[in-house]
Amino acid sequence: MNTDSNTDASRPAIQVRGIEKSFKDLHVLRGVDFDVKAGSIFALLGSNGAGKTTVVRILSTLLKADAGTATVSGFDVAAKPNDVRESISLTGQFAAVDEVLTGRENLVLVAKLRHLKNPGAIADELLARFSLTEAGGRRAGTYSGGMRRRLDISMSLIGNPPIIFLDEPTTGLDPQARIEVWQTVKKLAEGGTTVLLTTQYLDEAEQLADRIAILHKGTIIQNGTLAELKQLLPAAKVEYVEKQPSLEDVFLALVGETGETDAAVEPETAGKELR
Amino acid sequence: MTSHVLGDTRVLTGRSLTHILRSPDTIITTAVTPIALMLLFVYVLGGAINTGSDESYINYMLPGILLITVASGIAYTAYRLFLDMQGGIFERFQSMPIARSSVLWAHVLTSLVSNLVSVAIVIGVAFIMGFRTGASLGAWLGVAGILVLFTLALTWLAVVAGLSAKTVDGASAFSYPLIFLPFISSAFVPTDTMPAPVAWFAENQPVTSIVDTLRALFAQEPVGNEIWIALGWLVAILVGAYIWSVAIYRRKLS
Numbered sequence: 001m002n003t004d005s006n007t008d009a010s011r012p013a014i015q016v017r018g019i020e021k022s023f024k025d026l027h028v029l030r031g032v033d034f035d036v037k038a039g040s041i042f043a044l045l046g047s048n049g050a051g052k053t054t055v056v057r058i059l060s061t062l063l064k065a066d067a068g069t070a071t072v073s074g075f076d077v078a079a080k081p082n083d084v085r086e087s088i089s090l091t092g093q094f095a096a097v098d099e100v101l102t103g104r105e106n107l108v109l110v111a112k113l114r115h116l117k118n119p120g121a122i123a124d125e126l127l128a129r130f131s132l133t134e135a136g137g138r139r140a141g142t143y144s145g146g147m148r149r150r151l152d153i154s155m156s157l158i159g160n161p162p163i164i165f166l167d168e169p170t171t172g173l174d175p176q177a178r179i180e181v182w183q184t185v186k187k188l189a190e191g192g193t194t195v196l197l198t199t200q201y202l203d204e205a206e207q208l209a210d211r212i213a214i215l216h217k218g219t220i221i222q223n224g225t226l227a228e229l230k231q232l233l234p235a236a237k238v239e240y241v242e243k244q245p246s247l248e249d250v251f252l253a254l255v256g257e258t259g260e261t262d263a264a265v266e267p268e269t270a271g272k273e274l275r
Numbered sequence: 276m277t278s279h280v281l282g283d284t285r286v287l288t289g290r291s292l293t294h295i296l297r298s299p300d301t302i303i304t305t306a307v308t309p310i311a312l313m314l315l316f317v318y319v320l321g322g323a324i325n326t327g328s329d330e331s332y333i334n335y336m337l338p339g340i341l342l343i344t345v346a347s348g349i350a351y352t353a354y355r356l357f358l359d360m361q362g363g364i365f366e367r368f369q370s371m372p373i374a375r376s377s378v379l380w381a382h383v384l385t386s387l388v389s390n391l392v393s394v395a396i397v398i399g400v401a402f403i404m405g406f407r408t409g410a411s412l413g414a415w416l417g418v419a420g421i422l423v424l425f426t427l428a429l430t431w432l433a434v435v436a437g438l439s440a441k442t443v444d445g446a447s448a449f450s451y452p453l454i455f456l457p458f459i460s461s462a463f464v465p466t467d468t469m470p471a472p473v474a475w476f477a478e479n480q481p482v483t484s485i486v487d488t489l490r491a492l493f494a495q496e497p498v499g500n501e502i503w504i505a506l507g508w509l510v511a512i513l514v515g516a517y518i519w520s521v522a523i524y525r526r527k528l529s
Contacts, residue, residue, distance in 0.1 A: 060370040062528070082372060090370040096363025100294045112286045113373050115279065155367070 043209035099141030146177025287381030338489035339462025356437030431516035
């Protein structure tokens with residue numbers, strides 16, 4: 001392993017081989033294998049308790065695996081945790097913001113801890129990018145769920161880490177906030193960032209991911225593109241079905257798709273891109 | 276990574292000091308209980324207590340009050356550390372390329388600053404209530420040094436509590452016995468008035484030697500052997516609690 005490895009496009013950004021983890025008698029992971037291609041969005045899909053968060057915690061050096069190996073950006077998570085931390089950012093299940101500090105202070109704090117120059121300028125740029133400029137001077141504790149999540153994600157982008165882990169990024173968010181997060185994730189991947197996200201929502205994986213791995217009872221039971229996964233079932237039959245709007249379509253049509261981000265650029269069209 | 280320890284600690288200490296500045300009630304509550312105790316002992320109970328010396332009672336009991344101030348103040352350290360771990364911010368810090376020990380040191384330094392502020396407030400009130408000392412600058416430095424050591428020793432105990440607590444209440448409950456300890460010492464009454472087993476405990480527990488040392492420093496009397504016993508206790512608790520904290524912290528991270 002040398003430092004060139006994180007610029008080598010042919011090498012997977014994340015490589016997981018035979019990872020096992022138990023908590024006392026509970027075997028959470030029983031040999032997990034997968035690769036994530038650099039610059040792609042990879043979804044780890046599974047129900048509650050399937051072990052998704054455990055995988056993310058191992059890959060982000062918060063937890064040590066009992067067996068198996070994992071490399072992130074070419075660095076072994078067990079042997080080179082500091083190098084891994086230099087290349088990643090984690091957005092956990094619960095928005096990890098400091099509620100006493102203002103939104104801007106949260107961003108400045110992270111920029112300083114990443115030892116960057118001009119933390120103030122970085123904070124202002126991100127506040128503008130996530131339509132939080134006006135709220136930047138308020139304590140994060142006063143933010144709505146969607147705003148907190150946006151602040152949380154913007155904190156993760158400081159220093160442009162090449163790999164981002166998003167652990168259930170939309171759990172507990174309302175439909176508009178969810179779409180905002182989806183837009184952010186898409187933009188990240190367009191910018192070349194590798195995104196590993198966990199989700200229990202099938203539509204989220206379907207909307208976002210280049211590849212989807214299904215984690216069930218501690219192992220990956222399927223891994224492929226959406227098209228590949230669909231082929232696992234018998235070929236599609238042609239049927240005539242009256243197109244009914246989903247409740248989500250109705251809800252969004254009634255309340256508008258702009259949500260809280262009135263200042264976002266063309267939210268109408270951006271929302272439709274996802275469909 | 277080690278090159279970042281100082282810078283990261285400074286940034287994170289700034290963060291938790293901001294927390295205190297935005298909720299100054301934590302410093303005020305820390306100072307209120309000892310001040311109330313001081314009023315109670317000086318104006319209600321003190322008249323009936325014979326300390327066997329010519330010193331005014333407030334001069335006699337201030338050292339014990341200062342220790343109670345610190346013992347109640349460090350409960351907030353455990354509380355703040357526990358809240359950091361409950362929310363995701365602790366994990367965010369741990370997944371970033373920062374010196375991991377900085378996260379703990381920031382809480383420890385913040386605890387030191389806030390407790391010394393509380394102690395200064397209590398000493399100020401004591402002066403208003405008639406506390407007098409002819410202590411030299413050297414003696415004051417000695418008092419400050421012992422209070423700093425005492426705060427650090429108890430703060431690392433608070434770190435143990437904050438890291439291992441399961442609930443918010445658990446995080447601060449450990450401080451109650453510490454607050455109570457000065458009552459079974461020479462802090463408020465001379466130990467020779469106590470029944471033999473209690474007196475034996477009082478004379479051999481750390482608070483008595485610390486209180487006696489502080490009292491001697493304030494009264495410009497020779498500190499004798501007491502200061503070495505006090506320093507021995509303080510260093511032992513400090514080192515023990517530090518090693519314990521680091522062990523728990525490491526276990527948390529694996």
